[in-house]
Amino acid sequence: MLYTLHRNAGDQKLLSAEEKAAGAKLFGESKSDDDASEDRQRNVVRLRPNCGALRDAVTALRKTLHAEEDKIYFNANQRYLIPGVILSVGVVVAMAVMETGGRRFVLGFFSAWLSGWSVAVFFLVRQAVNLWKAARPGGSLARDLNKAARTRTPFPPPFFRVGSG
Numbered sequence: 001m002l003y004t005l006h007r008n009a010g011d012q013k014l015l016s017a018e019e020k021a022a023g024a025k026l027f028g029e030s031k032s033d034d035d036a037s038e039d040r041q042r043n044v045v046r047l048r049p050n051c052g053a054l055r056d057a058v059t060a061l062r063k064t065l066h067a068e069e070d071k072i073y074f075n076a077n078q079r080y081l082i083p084g085v086i087l088s089v090g091v092v093v094a095m096a097v098m099e100t101g102g103r104r105f106v107l108g109f110f111s112a113w114l115s116g117w118s119v120a121v122f123f124l125v126r127q128a129v130n131l132w133k134a135a136r137p138g139g140s141l142a143r144d145l146n147k148a149a150r151t152r153t154p155f156p157p158p159f160f161r162v163g164s165g
Contacts, residue, residue, distance in 0.1 A: 003054075005045045018064040025057040117159075124156040 004111065007027050026045050047054050085104075096108040129154060135145035 001048070002084045003047045005047065017068060021060040021064040022057040026053060026078075075098050121156060121159045124152075124159065128156060129150045 005026060007023070012020065026047075045053070075080045090102055092108075096111065099107050128149065131149035132146060135142055135149050
């Protein structure tokens, strides 16, 4: 099987940054690869499904998307995360300090235990969700990812019940 890509003569300014990065990998760089034969005059590239040029283009696309989205979503919300964590730890410490006698130890222990439990359950659920997301597109690892997702999905729900009741 062979894929043929044609570059349109449209305005390159209309392309997003990730499209430009992928296009540069597919059309712009000349590589001597037996999987990719190129005809630069007609802006045509012929590729086999698993060739290095196609993998490079997908990698460039992912890196550009990650760089763009990371700036918008992660860094923008990080300023709220750090004060929230500091405030939460401060409240737990203040509660333990204000309590008297043997209750101070019990309150501190259970607060630390519940915090650790909540973080662990969050990561269990996140792992299951990420496995299902990775298994969806298919590919050579789809069968293994589906199996891993099916075995890890039933694991987190009992921890929700124990943590909430």
